[in-house]
Amino acid sequence: MEIFRSASPEETESVALRFAERLGPGSVVALTGPLGAGKTAFVKGIAARFGAASVTSPTYTxxxxxxxxxxxxxxxxxxIEDPDDETRLWIDEYLFGDGVCVIEWADNIADMLPEGAVRVEISKDPAMGENFREIKIC
Ligand SMILES: Nc1ncnc2c1ncn2[C@@H]1O[C@H](COP(=O)(O)OP(=O)(O)OP(=O)(O)O)[C@@H](O)[C@H]1O
Ligand SMILES: [Mg+2]
Structure with a gap:
């Protein structure tokens, strides 16, 4: 397990950019953490590693x-709380495909995650200030 500390969204992105060096076709990253933890910020860093731009929150899509x-x-x-069969099928096609999958709120589909998924937990600690985040990579 590795633990990183971040004091800004930019720092979270750069932790993700460096982390993403170990990712490639077929990788699955399972992100957890409360609302506003910085999961989307972390995805921006991963996308940057692959030269992909304009990350937006896919909440509705x-x-x-x-x-x-x-x-x-x-x-x-x-x-997604309890995915039905149809949902499982199309999600599985991505999870076992050749891209890099990064999943916010991954615990909601915990039983679907492949064995090799990397878990990234982002947490806040109000005692450490509003912008403090701990990023745990398991
Ligand atoms: N160290 C930090 N790392 C990341 N974000 C930070 C940090 N400090 C403050 N923030 C702020 O926290 C928010 C994180 O938003 P972001 O959309 O990345 O969170 P999220 O975990 O994806 O939330 P949601 O569960 O709503 O999808 C942003 O407003 C960002 O500016
Ligand atoms: Mg988000």
């Missing part, structure tokens, strides 16, 4: 596609 040296699939499954 469930998945955004970013074109890069490897395609990046950015999920936000906040609204």
């Amino acid at each position: 469930l998945v955004n596609h970013y074109d890069g040296s490897v395609p990046v699939y950015h999920f936000d499954v906040y609204r």
Whole structure:
């Protein structure tokens, strides 16, 4: 397990950019952390690593596609609680495909995550200030 500390969104992105060096086709990154933790900021860093731009929150679309040296699939499954069979099928196609999948609120689909998924937990600590984040990579 690795632990990083961040004091700004930019720092969170740069932690993600460096972390992403270990990712490639077929990688799955499972992001957890409360609302406003910085999950989307972390995805921006990962997308930057693959030369993909304009990361936006896929809250309403469930998945955004970013074109890069490897395609990046950015999920936000906040609204999925108990995925039905049809949902599982199309999500599985991404998870076991050749892109890099990054999933916000990954615990909502915990039982679907492949064995090799990397877990990234982002947490706040009010005692450390408003912009403090701890990023745990397991
Ligand atoms: N160290 C930090 N790292 C990341 N974001 C930070 C940090 N400090 C403050 N912030 C702020 O916290 C917010 C993080 O927003 P972001 O959309 O990345 O969170 P999120 O975890 O994706 O939230 P949601 O669950 O709503 O999708 C932004 O407003 C950002 O400016
Ligand atoms: Mg988000």
